[in-house]
Amino acid sequence: MTNVPHQIPRLLSLTLLPWLLVACAATGPRDAPEAALAPPSQLDNPGKALASRIGAEFARQDGREADVALELAASARLSDRPELARTALRAAMRARNDAVSTEMLSRWRALAPDDKLVDAYAAAMALGKGKTSDATALITPRQDDPKLPTDMVEALRWLPDLDRILPFLSTLADLSPTAAAAITYSRFADTAKAPEFARDILDSAIERAPEDAILRAYRARLVQESNPELARADLQQAVLLKPDSRELRLSLAAVEDLQGRTDLAARVLEAFPGKDEDVIGVQLAYAAKSEDPALITSACKRLAGLDKPHPSQRLQLLGTCAELAEDAAEAIRVYRQIGKDDAEFVEAQMRIAAVQVQGAQFADSQKTLEQLREAGTLNREELVRTYLLESESAATANDDKLALDALNRGLDALPDDQDLLYARSLRHENVGDIKGAEADLRRLIEIDPENADALNALGYTLADNTKRYQEALSLIEQAMVLKPDDAAILDSMGWVKFHMGELDEAISLLKAAYEKQAEAEIAAHLGEALWQAGREDEARLVWEEAKAQQPEDPALINTLKRYGL
Numbered sequence: 001m002t003n004v005p006h007q008i009p010r011l012l013s014l015t016l017l018p019w020l021l022v023a024c025a026a027t028g029p030r031d032a033p034e035a036a037l038a039p040p041s042q043l044d045n046p047g048k049a050l051a052s053r054i055g056a057e058f059a060r061q062d063g064r065e066a067d068v069a070l071e072l073a074a075s076a077r078l079s080d081r082p083e084l085a086r087t088a089l090r091a092a093m094r095a096r097n098d099a100v101s102t103e104m105l106s107r108w109r110a111l112a113p114d115d116k117l118v119d120a121y122a123a124a125m126a127l128g129k130g131k132t133s134d135a136t137a138l139i140t141p142r143q144d145d146p147k148l149p150t151d152m153v154e155a156l157r158w159l160p161d162l163d164r165i166l167p168f169l170s171t172l173a174d175l176s177p178t179a180a181a182a183i184t185y186s187r188f189a190d191t192a193k194a195p196e197f198a199r200d201i202l203d204s205a206i207e208r209a210p211e212d213a214i215l216r217a218y219r220a221r222l223v224q225e226s227n228p229e230l231a232r233a234d235l236q237q238a239v240l241l242k243p244d245s246r247e248l249r250l251s252l253a254a255v256e257d258l259q260g261r262t263d264l265a266a267r268v269l270e271a272f273p274g275k276d277e278d279v280i281g282v283q284l285a286y287a288a289k290s291e292d293p294a295l296i297t298s299a300c301k302r303l304a305g306l307d308k309p310h311p312s313q314r315l316q317l318l319g320t321c322a323e324l325a326e327d328a329a330e331a332i333r334v335y336r337q338i339g340k341d342d343a344e345f346v347e348a349q350m351r352i353a354a355v356q357v358q359g360a361q362f363a364d365s366q367k368t369l370e371q372l373r374e375a376g377t378l379n380r381e382e383l384v385r386t387y388l389l390e391s392e393s394a395a396t397a398n399d400d401k402l403a404l405d406a407l408n409r410g411l412d413a414l415p416d417d418q419d420l421l422y423a424r425s426l427r428h429e430n431v432g433d434i435k436g437a438e439a440d441l442r443r444l445i446e447i448d449p450e451n452a453d454a455l456n457a458l459g460y461t462l463a464d465n466t467k468r469y470q471e472a473l474s475l476i477e478q479a480m481v482l483k484p485d486d487a488a489i490l491d492s493m494g495w496v497k498f499h500m501g502e503l504d505e506a507i508s509l510l511k512a513a514y515e516k517q518a519e520a521e522i523a524a525h526l527g528e529a530l531w532q533a534g535r536e537d538e539a540r541l542v543w544e545e546a547k548a549q550q551p552e553d554p555a556l557i558n559t560l561k562r563y564g565l
Contacts, residue, residue, distance in 0.1 A: 049078040056091070069095040073104060082111035089121060093128070093158040101125060116142065117151050124155035127165040136171070143175045149184040162192045173201045177208060179215050190222060198222055213238040217248055224255065231255055239268070246272065246279055253286060263290040270298055275306055281317060288324055296324050312342035319351060328359045346372065346382050353389055362397040366390055384410065384419050391423060400431045418444055418451070425457065434465045452482035456489045463496040472496045487517035495525050503533045520546040520553030528559055540565075 056071035072088035089104035109118045119138050126135040142148045152172055156165060169185045182205035189198035202219040209215060220234040235252040242248055249272050256265040269283035280302045287295035300321035303314065315338050322331035332355055335348040349372045356365035369386045387410030394402035407424040414420060421440045428436035438461065444454035459475030462468045476492045483489055494509030510526040523546030530539035546556055
């Protein structure tokens with residue numbers, strides 16, 4: 001039976017459906033022979049209506065819109081339920097069946113004479129035929145009804161050719177000159193991918209009501225990408241009109257940040273009255289991003305001034321405040337107030353360990369992490385982070401042996417963890433153990449052959465530390481297929497081309513990488529390629545720019561030393 005077309009079961013179900021309905025309805029005691037099956041023509045109206053609705057669903061699944069409308073109309077004719085006539089009308093409008101649309105509209109009106117939505121559908125149908133005066137006449141009696149815009153949008157969305165009716169949306173908005181109506185029609189135009197109509201509606205509404213903050217906020221959202229300065233101006237005006245609106249202030253702050261004015265984003269929220277903890281938290285985030293000490297201090301003072309006792313989430317933020325103020329002792333004191341049963345406990349302990357590393361308290365950091373692991377409550381991701389942080393702590397203390405030992409213990413506890421393997425490969429390379437680095441990276445590729453980062457890292461390691469350039473090239477090419485626009489992979493490809501003596505191609509690739517990600521290590525490579533190509537002045541400019549931004553980068557420092565600069 002495997003060669004039977006898959007459509008046959010559905011066709012059989014359609015053919016047998018009326019009989020099955022009768023059979024189900026007529027099922028009775030086995031000793032009642034008079035309960036014979038009735039043919040489909042003798043189905044009662046509810047049964048026929050149900051059969052038509054099921055037929056409509058099958059037609060919908062097959063994409064046969066015309067048949068959907070016909071089946072639903074057949075069902076509606078057999079019922080006194082007005083919602084069935086409305087459903088059939090929608091399908092007929094979508095299928096461009098004017099005759100059935102007109103019939104179902106009349107049936108709906110007859111079954112529900114007080115339903116005002118009927119006139120909205122009648123107006124929509126008139127608009128679909130280009131009869132704007134008829135449409136206007138139908139809805140003008142409801143022009144003061146606040147539900148009219150919603151009803152009209154509900155009806156209009158079933159028309160298949162929206163281009164014809166979009167110009168009429170401004171007329172509809174003028175007919176109901178309220179902010180809510182303008183927003184409703186504008187949103188409909190925007191959903192219909194007609195932003196110019198959406199904008200026109202809002203422009204007219206704002207001319208009528210320039211002091212309406214909500215209209216300005218909605219226009220700001222609409223034009224945020226196409227006209228960011230107008231979006232900003234609208235939100236600024238909206239905040240002036242409603243200074244106590246948290247939503248408007250958060251929106252304006254988001255726009256300021258998006259346009260590169262993060263300090264102003266923090267100031268917008270700084271001026272928000274009251275003690276809204278969520279707003280203050282966002283203010284702190286913007287302040288920290290701006291790296292403005294005064295803004296950070298302001299946000300932290302507001303946070304500390306909230307009602308006590310401080311909940312654990314707030315304590316976490318106050319600990320962050322202390323870190324930003326470079327007050328390690330205060331940060332640790334605050335983080336330690338977060339209890340073991342609090343959701344923030346693990347993160348707080350991680351921050352304590354990190355602060356201890358920054359303060360050169362390496363033994364204390366290691367102890368903090370060991371105690372956290374011994375508690376036995378960490379999930380896998382958290383456990384991995386403890387080993388990574390412990391390794392970083394040891395490396396910061398210039399203890400390469402202990403840094404490797406932490407990763408080895410992590411991999412003993414979590415074999416083949418990819419984050420730990422990758423970290424250990426980097427640690428091997430840092431201490432000159434290229435074989436160890438290669439082994440870990442090859443294991444990563446064995447676990448996941450499409451790990452672009454591992455492929456790139458191995459290719460770069462071979463290019464930078466061996467003369468196996470063809471092998472390195474092959475690995476980096478595989479990585480580039482997976483991540484063609486990745487700056488690190490472009491840098492690796494440029495670097496291996498440099499080692500292979502293909503300077504022009506190397507410079508082109510390294511420039512592309514540097515344009516995507518202006519990091520000092522990429523600048524070191526690009527400058528070296530330019531220097532070797534005899535373009536020493538260009539090399540110096542690249543290096544000077546990178547040194548101004550990242551003066552402590554080890555790759556750049558080593559490169560400059562090799563060239564006596």
